[in-house]
Amino acid sequence: MSAGSDTPVSRxxxxxxxxxxxxxxxxxxxxxxxxxxxxxxxxxxxxxxxCRLNRAFMHRASAWVAGTGVDQFLDIxxxxxxxxxxxxxxxxxxxxxKVVYTDNDPIVLRHAEALLTSTPEGVTSYxxxxxxxxxxxxxxxxxxxxxxxxxALSLIALMxxxxxxxxxxxxxxxxxxxxxxxxYLMLSHGxxxxxxxxxxxxxxxxxxxxxMTLLPRNRAQVERFFEGLEFVAPGLVSGPEWYxxxxxxxxxxxxxxxxxxxxx
Numbered sequence: 001m002s003a004g005s006d007t008p009v010s011r012x013x014x015x016x017x018x019x020x021x022x023x024x025x026x027x028x029x030x031x032x033x034x035x036x037x038x039x040x041x042x043x044x045x046x047x048x049x050x051c052r053l054n055r056a057f058m059h060r061a062s063a064w065v066a067g068t069g070v071d072q073f074l075d076i077x078x079x080x081x082x083x084x085x086x087x088x089x090x091x092x093x094x095x096x097x098k099v100v101y102t103d104n105d106p107i108v109l110r111h112a113e114a115l116l117t118s119t120p121e122g123v124t125s126y127x128x129x130x131x132x133x134x135x136x137x138x139x140x141x142x143x144x145x146x147x148x149x150x151x152a153l154s155l156i157a158l159m160x161x162x163x164x165x166x167x168x169x170x171x172x173x174x175x176x177x178x179x180x181x182x183x184y185l186m187l188s189h190g191x192x193x194x195x196x197x198x199x200x201x202x203x204x205x206x207x208x209x210x211x212m213t214l215l216p217r218n219r220a221q222v223e224r225f226f227e228g229l230e231f232v233a234p235g236l237v238s239g240p241e242w243y244x245x246x247x248x249x250x251x252x253x254x255x256x257x258x259x260x261x262x263x264x
Contacts (some may be wrong), residue, residue: 017210019161020105024080028053031080031111038102039210046195047203050255051157053239054188055082058156061186062086064230064244065152066093070110070184072145074176076131077158078103080111086154098123100141104130131158132166134174150182150263151204157256159225160190163213179263184232187225190260192216194238195255201211203255222257229261 014033021036026048040048060236063139064071071094075086078101084092085101101124103109118124127140145151153175162168176185191201200216202250223236236240237261240249 002159005110005162010151012105012110017212018105018107019207019212019214020077020079020103020108021206022070022155022210022212023051024082027055027082029080031107031123035210036261039206039212042206042209043203044199046199046253046255049252050239051162051188053252053254054157054256055251056249057188057239058086058186059084059089060155060243060246060249061090061258062152062154063093065184066090067185067245070150070152070182071097072149072151073099073101074137074151074175075154075156076081076097076102077155078108078126078162079106079157080108085120087118087124090130091122094122095119096121098145099125099127099146102129102131102137102140104128123231131155131162131166131171134171138175138178138211147178147180149180151244153154153179154188155187155225156189159187160215160217161213161260163215169224171225173227176220176229176263181263183225183263185226185229185261185263186255186259187222188239189220189222189225189263190214190216190255191218191257193218193257194253200255215264216255220229222259226261229263232260232262234248235259 021032073088089095092203125144146197159168239256
């Protein structure tokens, strides 16, 4: 079944670009506005490729985690629904899986309520909230998910939109500390380690010109998000290099680190 949000829907601001809508545009979606398209058109092809490879990692990682027996997922920074969505991936493995989606763009919530329909056995729920308020997210999630059992936390292509002064590491730790033993963190993050500096600067500058923060981080900085957790092999790698029980994806140059780690 699907559970609606208990959060009032805010007015959609079409005068400013939003990362979720730019991401939708780069993936070939139609749920975006001219301001988002203008940002997307200025980005180099490597940015579009990173979005596609990032999405493919989410599919592989969430399916693998569901295959380990985890049947509860908290997805923060959901983005505009692009099939297959996380709940479709995990409910294909376990139809009774429960998924809580969170994003701070009201258009995401609007589409989620219309499109993110659960299996009859499972649950999907949605909350319009910002990762900068982790306790509000956890408060909603605790009403749907059982935090006495493992939960998979998904932070896909999210934390690179937070500046250091916004304490992305502290927020991630707050969320991870709420998870019981046996839970997982699935995280992807933009990096300049795999692309020429001028391309990375162009991407960050384009987002900044649109009023959005984009902060690529290096390997050591991304690894900090996983402190206290046990990496699942192959550890922290570039997007196409993370796979478990599927054929190896074709490698493509990209600008994203990905990883899955388990709470002890």
